[in-house]
Amino acid sequence: MADTGSTTIHATCVAIRGRAVLISGPSGSGKSDLALRLIDRGAVLVSDDYTILTRTGDELCATPPATIAGQMEVRGIGVIARPxxxxxxxxxxxxxxxxxPRMPDDRRHAILGVAIREIALAPFPAATPIKIELALEQAPLP
Structure with missing residues (x-):
């Protein structure tokens, strides 16, 4: 199917078992720190800080901008190369x-007309990466 649009958003992205998780928040909020902890648990970097999203049919796919592909900023260390x-x-x-929220609703966020499940989490608690993996298990397959 032909592409039906693309956009670049301010979000870090990792892949967990072949499915992308976008981590959004303001600069300095802990996006890269959380992504680093997910990578330590087996996730793979897609992009750090900016992500290109492309809609093809009913699917939204994430890819890094060419200028930052394979690079991740680790506060206090600098920019490092990552697979x-x-x-x-x-x-x-x-x-x-x-x-x-203690009991979240089934919130969806539409990007390029594709509705994606959205959850709110604090970035720094030790359980946050585990909560993301649990939420991903509940998300419908793209």
Whole structure:
């Protein structure tokens, strides 16, 4: 099927078992730190800080901008090279937020007309990477 649009968003992205997780939040909110902890648990970098999203049919795929592909900024260390993946179907959006609802609703965020499940999590608690993996298990397959 032909592409039906693309956009670049301010979000870090990792792939977990072939499914992309977008981590969105303001600069300095902990996106890269959280992605680094997910990578330590077996995720693979897609992109750090900016992600290109392309819609093909009913699917939204994530890929890094060419200028930052395979690079990740680690605060206090600098920019490091990491293995990375491209064109990964997006399954979940994690919004960095200090206000995390105890019982979230089934929120969806539409990007290029594709509705993706969105959850709010605080970035730094030790359990946050595990919560993302659990939420991804519940997300419908792209």
């Amino acid at each position: 990375y993946m491209t064109d990964i179907p997006v399954a979940l959006i994690v919004r960095i937020d200090a206000e995390v």
